Amino acid sequence: MKKNRPIRWSNWSGSVRCHPEAVVYPASVGEVAEIVRHARDQGKQVRIAGRGHSFTPLVQTEHILLSLDSLQGLLEVDEEGQTATLWAGTQLKQAGKLLHQEGWAQENMGDINVQSLAGAISTGTHGTGAQLGSLSTQVEELTMVTASGEIIRCSKQERPQLFRAACLSLGTLGVITQIKLRVLPAYRLHYASRRCRLSELLQRLEEWKKYNRHFEFYWFPYTETVQAKWINVTDLPSGGKKWWKAWNQVVLENGLYWLLSEGVRLLPGLSGPVSRLSARAVPVSEEVGESHRMFATPRWVRFNEMEYAVPAEAMASVLEEIRFFIQREQIQVHFPIECRFVQKDDLWLSPAYDRDSAYIAVHMYKGMPYDKYFTGVEQIFRRYGGRPHWGKLHYLTAEELGDLYPKWNDFREIRAEWDPDGVFLTPYLQKLLGGGKREAVQV
Template sequence: MRRNAAGWSNWSGSVKATPREVLLPASIEEVVGAVRRCKQEGRRLRVVGSGHSFTAIAASDDMLISLDLLQGIVEVDPEGGTATVWAGTKLKRLGEELFVHGLAQENLGDIDVQSIAGAISTGTHGTGRGLGTISTQIAGVTVVTGQGEVLTCTVESHPQWFKAMQVSLGALGIIVQVTLRLRPAYKLEYVSSRMPLKQCLQESVRLAEENRHFEFYWFPYAEPCQIKLMNETDSPVVVRKVRDYLGDVVVENAVFGLLSGICRRMPSTSAAISRLSASQVPVGRKVQYSHKLFATARLVRFNEMEYNLPAEAMVPVIEEMRETMARMKFHVHFPVECRYVQGDDIWLSPSYGRDSAYIAVHMYKGMPYEAYFAAMEEIFLRYGGRPHWGKLHTLSGGRLKERYPRWDDFRSVRAELDPDRILLNPYIEKLLDT
């Protein structure tokens, strides 16, 4: 077990901590040892993946555990369509290693730097009206509980605990291995186009129903938005390495980064730069294997708030957001990301019990976001919104309990698996204990 003590911050720089101790266990036994030591010494610990959550969910001033040394595939069952993987495995690496075995995950989000454990613990999702969050792909999970015991759960062996662990916020134990339901590797055709926002909203239900994946990006103060569609295909892979690099990396990151810097120095230019960005939305088509197509490079850093809403709320919420932005004239140029996700029965999943719309708002790093996010959050909450666990929001225990029918059931499982409450930090206490 390598040990390191240094300051820590998340990807956006919005959260900083100075852990007393940072551990990188290289085996389940070393994870058990760390938990038992915390239990004996009355200490607290948190686990960090890639630090891509915008909240303080992983921050610790005591013990911080990274699973970066626990990566890769443990075993594969091609006939059963499952694979057991180490919890610290980054999604990009996971896709590549599964592909070697002819397998793939059925859906992913648009960033692939997270660890698989971090992704499921926070309810990370992609888009697709008939597809659930990444947590719905779990067939089994092995955790080291707050008592230092190794426990493997499936829906058959521990139905209650399993439902709690599918989205656990890292509050029930340290996930060390995950068994995933998989499918044969497949190709997707990706099409990007422009569409006026008014038309997009009119056709959003149809586009969501007729395409495996549909999402749109609306640029504040602009009429054109970007439409992204992906569907399965047997067409040959279309590879344009130079052209795709220029579009995906240079234009979407370097150029947008320069424009963002202008907005930070001169906030009054935000609306104009948003309109400029909307006018330059890429139009084109790609065909590639799924694990290479879902994610895009995100080099321009920002802060983000994302809320889950009933699917039918997508259009009225966007319309109200647009009216509020026009009235309050926020200095924002980052697009609003809009996606659909199938409902599920996972206790702390924001998609619990309802087919969902997800709407995410962003602000460039270093620009004030509080007033903008607060105004958007007020709209989201009026429509029954539930916050994404890895994104910024203002809710705590009492208000969250109102939005999750199985809230108390989750807390009961937590009392069983972490009775000494060592898997805590102030942020988790605010969520679960206030």
């Protein structure tokens, strides 16, 4: 077990920083259990760090930060049961490669693949697909180290109540060490991107959502332009304009977009012109490739983000209200608004709990003020019963969250049962979840 004392830990966007007294890198489940038992005995908190792609202070601690970086890799594939067991610290990108080498693939992924597997499921990371759930719904079994240092397993058959809470738990029920996923035989996807008008998209929204395995779109503020993306399973051989995709992703979507974003940060009045310029640069392209390669897009331009899940049927109405709000308040934003769909599930803290959902995400370039934009958009989300993505910024209190999640109190009860001493709680999480055994403080 390695240990060091860094000056600080920060998340990807730089919005969350902390000074833990120690960062530990266990290399086995036994070492994880030892760390947790020691922390409990010393009255310390343990938080689990993935790749830092959450924008909320879920990991922030002054006590012990536990990294799963040394617990990565594919452990087992059950071909008959169509499941694969991986170490919880495995990056999604690496998981895709390892599964593909064995002839398998995940059902769905998001558009960022650098997160750890445990971090992705613990915060409700999702892709898009009206008939597909979040990454958490792919989980068949979890191996965890509890607050007492006990190593346990849970699934739909074994400890089912704990399982429905642990599949999306914000890291408050234990340290997830191994994850068994439901997988599919490896498959290829056909990806298509094109520009269209927002009015056309809204008219055909239900059709495109229903008849495509994956459908998502990006609306550019201060324009009538949308980038629509369709992704479907195909038997066609891999191919396409790979040179154009590389040029677009590296040079246009990252390099040039960073320069434009810096210009907007210095001169916020350029937000509208830059958004219109970006809309004109939307790629019209097609490509076929292995599934694990087709989902993700490099994201090097840093930003802060808010994302909410609203009822799927409310997508068009919510988007129209956001459009009106941006124009009325002249919000200085040039990042497009990202819109995706997720099937309902039965996980207690899932934003898609018992409700087919449309996820709508708003972004602001790093270094630019976002409070007015995000609070205004959040008011719109809330009018439609929106639930926040746990890894994205929001301003809700424990009481307000409790009104949105039918199983909120069930989750709090099971969390208190499995971690009565608050080993996995921090002041932020105590405030978010409504307290714990240790006294809650304002953050």
